[in-house]
Amino acid sequence: MLSKNKAKIISHLAQKKQRLEQGLFVVEGEKIAGEMLTTNRIDIHEIYALESWVEQNERLLRRYSNRIFTVTEAELKQISSLVTPNKVLMVAQLPPPQYDDAVINASFSLYLDGIQDPGNMGTILRTADWFSIPYVFCSPSCVDVWNPKVLQASMGAFIRVQSFEVAFDDLKKRFPDLPVCVSLLRGDNLFALKQAFPKNGLIVIGNEGNGISADIIADADYKITIPGGMTGAESLNAAVSCGILVSHLVNQ
Amino acid sequence: MLSKNKAKIISHLAQKKQRLEQGLFVVEGEKIAGEMLTTNRIDIHEIYALESWVEQNERLLRRYSNRIFTVTEAELKQISSLVTPNKVLMVAQLPPPQYDDAVINASFSLYLDGIQDPGNMGTILRTADWFSIPYVFCSPSCVDVWNPKVLQASMGAFIRVQSFEVAFDDLKKRFPDLPVCVSLLRGDNLFALKQAFPKNGLIVIGNEGNGISADIIADADYKITIPGGMTGAESLNAAVSCGILVSHLVNQ
Numbered sequence: 001m002l003s004k005n006k007a008k009i010i011s012h013l014a015q016k017k018q019r020l021e022q023g024l025f026v027v028e029g030e031k032i033a034g035e036m037l038t039t040n041r042i043d044i045h046e047i048y049a050l051e052s053w054v055e056q057n058e059r060l061l062r063r064y065s066n067r068i069f070t071v072t073e074a075e076l077k078q079i080s081s082l083v084t085p086n087k088v089l090m091v092a093q094l095p096p097p098q099y100d101d102a103v104i105n106a107s108f109s110l111y112l113d114g115i116q117d118p119g120n121m122g123t124i125l126r127t128a129d130w131f132s133i134p135y136v137f138c139s140p141s142c143v144d145v146w147n148p149k150v151l152q153a154s155m156g157a158f159i160r161v162q163s164f165e166v167a168f169d170d171l172k173k174r175f176p177d178l179p180v181c182v183s184l185l186r187g188d189n190l191f192a193l194k195q196a197f198p199k200n201g202l203i204v205i206g207n208e209g210n211g212i213s214a215d216i217i218a219d220a221d222y223k224i225t226i227p228g229g230m231t232g233a234e235s236l237n238a239a240v241s242c243g244i245l246v247s248h249l250v251n252q
Numbered sequence: 253m254l255s256k257n258k259a260k261i262i263s264h265l266a267q268k269k270q271r272l273e274q275g276l277f278v279v280e281g282e283k284i285a286g287e288m289l290t291t292n293r294i295d296i297h298e299i300y301a302l303e304s305w306v307e308q309n310e311r312l313l314r315r316y317s318n319r320i321f322t323v324t325e326a327e328l329k330q331i332s333s334l335v336t337p338n339k340v341l342m343v344a345q346l347p348p349p350q351y352d353d354a355v356i357n358a359s360f361s362l363y364l365d366g367i368q369d370p371g372n373m374g375t376i377l378r379t380a381d382w383f384s385i386p387y388v389f390c391s392p393s394c395v396d397v398w399n400p401k402v403l404q405a406s407m408g409a410f411i412r413v414q415s416f417e418v419a420f421d422d423l424k425k426r427f428p429d430l431p432v433c434v435s436l437l438r439g440d441n442l443f444a445l446k447q448a449f450p451k452n453g454l455i456v457i458g459n460e461g462n463g464i465s466a467d468i469i470a471d472a473d474y475k476i477t478i479p480g481g482m483t484g485a486e487s488l489n490a491a492v493s494c495g496i497l498v499s500h501l502v503n504q
């Protein structure tokens with residue numbers, strides 16, 4: 001049985017402030033829960049699931065026996081942030097920030113400058129995951145990565161991609177030699193780059209409405225354009241433009 | 253004043269069946285309304301707007317004088333499908349399908365095979381618009397292009413990009429020589445294509461969960477892979493993978 005107090009604590013984890021205070025976040029659904037259990041990269045604090053799901057996943061759940069709580073569909077609905085709750089909800093520990101400076105200096109990373117839409121944020125994490133980008137840095141103005149809608153849209157990418165909130169200036173102080181690449185309306189054509197692009201650096205993705213901050217643009221080493229907009233289109237979706245940039249730079 | 257009956261008719265246009273029966277659809281918000289008025293490509297049937305918006309846009313609205321109805325915020329909320337209604341709602345005529353066979357035979361077009369998510373559909377239209385792709389064909393299993401959420405996510409792209417519902421077989425019968433390109437997990441690497449890709453054809457984008465139908469794959473002339481997934485990621489978001497494919501094929 002789910003106590004009222006417990007239900008309240010879990011529901012409150014929908015808020016960023018509560019997640020930070022408790023050091024916990026919530027993930028939901030069979031698919032992501034399965035990945036959390038098999039990859040074992042993020043510490044699972046508690047598992048709330050329908051009895052049928054617990055029975056089906058007995059083997060995977062063995063070492064969590066004292067942290068599994070069977071709930072009814074009504075109880076799951078009470079703590080779920082999904083319109084249609086999906087059998088299991090996990091409370092997990094926010095992973096501590098772990099910078100591997102050597103990896104960051106040798107890889108492409110993303111810097112998200114004010115991504116607001118949870119769907120876009122999740123989709124960007126999923127893209128990073130697909131192209132083996134290990135780090136996604138987020139400006140403090142971004143939607144929180146541990147927001148349930150972001151995690152859902154990421155399709156489990158948050159388990160493999162490391163993401164941290166950090167101001168651009170602080171990141172540049174720590175990695176002063178990392179090339180910075182921004183996309184603008186008037187930059188070099190991505191599909192006809194005159195200079196070879198390095199195999200590492202920060203690829204900056206701007207806010208959905210306002211693009212990239214002026215101070216980051218001023219600091220950029222590479223200014224790139226995804227050519228288009230001839231018919232009157234104003235812009236690409238932020239997650240799509242991220243996918244185009246990353247796919248091309250990683251595979252150049 | 254907005255009559256109850258009128259409000260009901262407009263609200264019903266949220267349903268595909270009603271849109272087809274009436275030959276009408278609804279678009280909302282200042283930005284898209286402004287584009288509808290300035291581009292003048294889609295026939296506007298009626299305009300419902302706050303008085304302040306009508307006053308601000310007097311010049312653009314001149315020739316619609318007998319089709320403008322000022323409404324209160326409460327009345328707008330009643331007919332709006334947005335959480336926060338945005339000053340103006342237009343009822344417009346569904347544009348009749350107009351195939352320009354010569355253009356289709358000479359261009360890239362998209363064929364969407366069961367895109368379900370309105371956000372993805374709208375984002376794909378926006379991508380087509382950016383890369384000057386004039387036609388987006390949709391399988392009958394797709395979410396309807398004239399769904400309000402699709403139009404909103406398209407950021408006005410539906411005004412410039414022509415989209416029709418058509419079964420793949422019927423399209424192939426009409427354009428038998430058009431090359432068909434699908435993306436699969438095991439195809440040719442998009443970033444190292446061994447054969448030159450034509451400058452026209454159907455780029456097929458599959459359903460979010462199930463990918464592209466087996467019969468379309470069997471019919472494909474080009475089978476392409478967006479390389480990735482080394483860390484365990486299962487797939488890219490459909491709209492992102494569309495953006496990567498289109499950007500690369502258009503700019504090869």
